[in-house]
Amino acid sequence: MQIISLENISKVYSTKEIETLxxxxxxxxxxxxxxxxxxxxxxxxxxxxxxxxGLLDIPxxxxxxxxxxxxxxxxxxxxxxxxxxTLGFVFQSFHLVNSLNVLDNVELPLLYRKMSGSxxxxxxxxxxxxxxxxxxxxxxxxxxSGGQCQRVAIARALVGNPEIILADEPTGNLDSKMGxxxxxxxxxxxxxxATIVMVTHDEHIAKKTKCIVxxxxxxRVQ
Amino acid sequence: MYKVYFKQALHILKQDRLISAISxxxxxxxxxxxxxxxxxxxxxxxxxxxxxxxxxxxxxxxxDIKYNTGGRWRAMLKYEALKxxxxxxxxxxxxxxxxxxTDAVVNMEGSAERNTYQLRQTDDNFxxxxxxxxxxxxxxxxxxxxxxxxxxxxxxKIAKEIFKGQxxxxxxxxxxxxxxxxxxxxxxxxxxxxxxxxxxxxxxxxVPSYTNSMYNFVALAKHKNDFxxxxxxxxxxxxxYNAIDTTRVxxxxxxxxxxxxLLDIYSxxxxxxxxxxxxxxxxxxxxxxxxxxxxxxxxxxxxRIRKRMSEIGVRKAFGANKFSLIGQVLYENMITSLIGxxxxxxxxxxAVVSLRDLLLSDSLSVLQSGEFGLSMSAFFSLSxxxxxxxxxxxxxxxxxxxxxxxxxxxxxxxxxxS
Numbered sequence: 001m002q003i004i005s006l007e008n009i010s011k012v013y014s015t016k017e018i019e020t021l022x023x024x025x026x027x028x029x030x031x032x033x034x035x036x037x038x039x040x041x042x043x044x045x046x047x048x049x050x051x052x053x054g055l056l057d058i059p060x061x062x063x064x065x066x067x068x069x070x071x072x073x074x075x076x077x078x079x080x081x082x083x084x085x086t087l088g089f090v091f092q093s094f095h096l097v098n099s100l101n102v103l104d105n106v107e108l109p110l111l112y113r114k115m116s117g118s119x120x121x122x123x124x125x126x127x128x129x130x131x132x133x134x135x136x137x138x139x140x141x142x143x144x145s146g147g148q149c150q151r152v153a154i155a156r157a158l159v160g161n162p163e164i165i166l167a168d169e170p171t172g173n174l175d176s177k178m179g180x181x182x183x184x185x186x187x188x189x190x191x192x193x194a195t196i197v198m199v200t201h202d203e204h205i206a207k208k209t210k211c212i213v214x215x216x217x218x219x220r221v222q
Numbered sequence: 223m224y225k226v227y228f229k230q231a232l233h234i235l236k237q238d239r240l241i242s243a244i245s246x247x248x249x250x251x252x253x254x255x256x257x258x259x260x261x262x263x264x265x266x267x268x269x270x271x272x273x274x275x276x277x278x279x280x281x282x283x284x285x286d287i288k289y290n291t292g293g294r295w296r297a298m299l300k301y302e303a304l305k306x307x308x309x310x311x312x313x314x315x316x317x318x319x320x321x322x323x324t325d326a327v328v329n330m331e332g333s334a335e336r337n338t339y340q341l342r343q344t345d346d347n348f349x350x351x352x353x354x355x356x357x358x359x360x361x362x363x364x365x366x367x368x369x370x371x372x373x374x375x376x377x378x379k380i381a382k383e384i385f386k387g388q389x390x391x392x393x394x395x396x397x398x399x400x401x402x403x404x405x406x407x408x409x410x411x412x413x414x415x416x417x418x419x420x421x422x423x424x425x426x427x428x429v430p431s432y433t434n435s436m437y438n439f440v441a442l443a444k445h446k447n448d449f450x451x452x453x454x455x456x457x458x459x460x461x462x463y464n465a466i467d468t469t470r471v472x473x474x475x476x477x478x479x480x481x482x483x484l485l486d487i488y489s490x491x492x493x494x495x496x497x498x499x500x501x502x503x504x505x506x507x508x509x510x511x512x513x514x515x516x517x518x519x520x521x522x523x524x525x526r527i528r529k530r531m532s533e534i535g536v537r538k539a540f541g542a543n544k545f546s547l548i549g550q551v552l553y554e555n556m557i558t559s560l561i562g563x564x565x566x567x568x569x570x571x572x573a574v575v576s577l578r579d580l581l582l583s584d585s586l587s588v589l590q591s592g593e594f595g596l597s598m599s600a601f602f603s604l605s606x607x608x609x610x611x612x613x614x615x616x617x618x619x620x621x622x623x624x625x626x627x628x629x630x631x632x633x634x635x636x637x638x639x640s
Binding site: 051054056057076077080081083084085089091095096097099100104107108109111112113117156160 | 223225226229230233234237532533535536537538539540541542543544545546633634635638
């Protein structure tokens with residue numbers, strides 16, 4: 001069953017002097033339960049595509065359907081709510097909030113839902129257990145290793161129980177051992193039913209996923 | 223949600239100590255300034271001991287006389303006008319008349335040591351309208367007043383200086399070379415209580431020439447809503463008085479509320495405009511006092527927000543909308559403002575204690591000597607607390623709204639990249 005559909009997506013970055021075409025008529029479908037790797041050289045538009053897919057950026061042209069919902073004309077508030085319930089993000093540089101401890105970082109997506117504090121904490125601890133960091137709830141990001149930070153980021157992506165996880169080079173800032181641990185975690189989540197779209201440079205990792213798409217100069221080439 | 227924001231705000235304050243300290247001190251100084259402006263205004267019009275009914279009181283001390291021959295003059299309230307138009311008033315709960323404050327030479331009976339003190343000649347109702355804290359004895363009664371017997375109530379200051387700590391009640395002092403028996407001793411009164419302050423209080427009937435004196439009049443209304451009715455009754459009495467002698471027209475144009483008296487408004491046409499102008503002046507001072515620190519604090523908030531761009535991106539990615547981000551920034555700033563507000567409150571307390579005389583020196587319309595003696599409780603009332611809280615909110619909204627608005631409009635991808 002199709003869960004994400006990009007139709008004729010294009011993205012142009014304009015300045016006074018120059019227009020840069022980042023994506024050109026990209027079409028892509030992702031089915032529920034897929035683990036899709038997006039590959040391509042730097043600057044080919046894969047992260048731009050992921051941002052558009054995650055409703056973090058607006059395409060210049062085309063249509064993004066998620067869960068059969070056309071997101072084209074969504075207002076800010078509706079889009080924020082949609083992101084909160086449907087999508088989870090894992091970033092290369094973790095993007096944890098340094099002034100919040102591990103538990104509060106993981107709880108962050110739930111702050112924007114109508115939910116009691118105790119329920120938020122219960123669910124955050126549950127996902128921290130899953131990523132093996134329940135003993136670090138009171139630690140701050142500066143007190144964790146890179147791998148642990150990415151685990152916290154994954155826990156944050158999971159806590160809202162989204163159907164789709166979008167990961168932008170989740171192992172890019174980690175050594176190979178930690179990278180492998182994170183990938184094991186993502187594979188486990190995929191096996192449990194999560195749909196994952198991951199941008200990666202690593203051919204070896206991509207080959208382990210169910211499907212690979214390749215980008216070049218803003219176009220999908222495979 | 224707000225518990226998490228609170229924890230985060232405190233963590234950020236601790237992390238960036240220099241910026242936090244500057245923000246808090248900046249807020250504190252602004253609040254101190256606002257507090258001082260507010261308190262100096264408030265203390266002149268609020269109900270403070272012994273003038274505990276200022277909000278229900280009306281005052282009059284001037285009158286206009288227009289002669290048919292063309293002459294017109296303004297004078298202090300004379301006894302005849304007082305007696306005919308004001309003392310017969312029925313609408314107020316109580317009324318009192320007081321001769322203008324004068325200097326009096328005072329010495330202990332038989333002593334050559336003489337000092338000058340401020341004397342208020344008044345009536346027995348004076349003690350009912352104002353609430354004087356007596357330390358010894360009592361006030362003079364209606365019988366004392368009607369009989370014109372020379373009795374006096376003195377302040378603690380006189381009791382200390384003349385009687386050197388011994389009991390004063392029952393003893394005699396010479397006031398302007400006439401012996402007066404001391405009936406009571408009251409605590410020292412602030413000079414800011416311009417209608418009740420004095421060092422000595424005697425019945426004006428004890429001075430033979432009292433019908434030639436100039437008076438202050440006060441009417442205590444049963445309720446604030448009675449002010450117009452009191453004025454109406456004064457007008458009726460004034461008409462009757464003017465009908466007796468048609469060669470002149472008396473115009474009392476009053477009485478006035480404490481705020482009007484403070485502005486020296488002596489005609490009803492001027493009153494509304496003067497009050498509006500004064501309100502505008504005060505608002506302008508407050509706005510300037512708020513805007514200058516708000517601009518500075520806003521730049522601090524903005525620099526803090528810049529450091530937290532990535533967090534804003536993350537929050538938006540995970541479901542924060544514009545309003546929740548604005549709410550968070552305002553809430554976090556409110557914590558800084560409240561800490562600054564609390565510090566400002568303490569600073570203004572210290573400023574009032576140490577600079578009280580300087581701050582209130584322009585408020586004196588009475589003689590330029592004596593102590594202010596106003597208790598600290600007169601300054602720190604519920605309304606002052608409320609003023610500080612409102613100032614905190616205003617400062618917070620002014621200083622955080624621009625950073626909050628900018629943060630809320632930031633594209634997610636740009637925020638995440640920064």
